[in-house]
Amino acid sequence: MKAKIIAIASIPIFLAGCFTISETEFPAVVQTSVEADKNLAVQLSGFEATVTTYVPVYGWETVHSSTPCRRHRHHTHTYTTVATETYVPQVENTSAYIDRATDTLEKCGFTLQSTAPQYRIDVAFSGPFVSNGESAASLAWTLFSCLTADYGVQTWSARMKIYDMSTGKVCLYKDYTQKYESYVWGPIPIFSPAGSGKSSYNFMQNWCLSALTDLAMADATAFLSARAK
Numbered sequence: 354m355k356a357k358i359i360a361i362a363s364i365p366i367f368l369a370g371c372f373t374i375s376e377t378e379f380p381a382v383v384q385t386s387v388e389a390d391k392n393l394a395v396q397l398s399g400f401e402a403t404v405t406t407y408v409p410v411y412g413w414e415t416v417h418s419s420t421p422c423r424r425h426r427h428h429t430h431t432y433t434t435v436a437t438e439t440y441v442p443q444v445e446n447t448s449a450y451i452d453r454a455t456d457t458l459e460k461c462g463f464t465l466q467s468t469a470p471q472y473r474i475d476v477a478f479s480g481p482f483v484s485n486g487e488s489a490a491s492l493a494w495t496l497f498s499c500l501t502a503d504y505g506v507q508t509w510s511a512r513m514k515i516y517d518m519s520t521g522k523v524c525l526y527k528d529y530t531q532k533y534e535s536y537v538w539g540p541i542p543i544f545s546p547a548g549s550g551k552s553s554y555n556f557m558q559n560w561c562l563s564a565l566t567d568l569a570m571a572d573a574t575a576f577l578s579a580r581a582k
Contacts, residue, residue, distance in 0.1 A: 376535035376551055380564050382571040387462035391581035394467035395458060396518075399476045400451035402562055403444050404555055449559070450478075450566045457570045463577070472524075472580075473516040474573050478562055480509035481554075505552025506534040509561035513569040515576065525576050531564045533557050 387393055415434050454476070455465055483506060508530065515525040535551040 374536040377533045377560075379560070380531070380568060382567045384457055384461050384567075384571055385574040385578045386460075387578050387581045389462070392464060393472070393577055393581035394464040394470045395577065396467075396470035396473040397451055397454055397458075397465070397475075398473060400448075400454060400478070400566065402447050402450055402478055402558070404447045404449075404558075406443050406445065450476075450562050453563060453566050454570050457567070458574065461574050461578070463574070470518055472577055473518055474569075475514045475516065476566070476569050477512050478509060478565065479511075480561070481507040481558065482509070483507060503537050503552045504534070505537070505557055506532070507554075507557040507561055508532040509558070509565060511562075511565040511569055513573065515573060525572070527569070527572055529565050529568050531561045531568070533560045533564075 415432055454474070458465055510531070511529045513525070513527045513529070514523050516522065517524045535557075537551050
């Protein structure tokens, strides 16, 4: 009986949820390790990105209300002080992707804490790119579903250069493009789609930049491991 009560009570919570209909699969990559008896010192640069967070700012506001009085043919004025909450966007730099690249290289046996690196890996991100057609599709998906669904899409690109520190020349140059898209749906208009993070700006950006970092490091480790001495 208790289990039935819990199940019935959880139905509104279940219905209020948002479900991912489909989303882009994260790319599968293989990172190449340096042989145990060899060493190669590298340096990382670039990987610059920002994240936007919304910081709540609390305050007080006086609200005026007027109520008509039929007997005396005038209005009764009331002033009430209420608490307010405003969310202010805050943009900050993040080291998440250079940290991700560092972890990958160190796990593969590369040396990153050297004062005389042999190679420098530089990665520059650009984006997001959203076409007019994708924006129209996102709007149509939302409107035709009566605000119960959302379509999120972003495309980011990255450019990787590997420099030979002894000559200053670029010995490997590659461009990457990564697109992410997701379709989410929930039964409650506005609230259900808003409850899914899969179509939020920060989620899609992090997904794309993490994928681009992994793709670049897969090529970098394969290229540099062959040069380890």
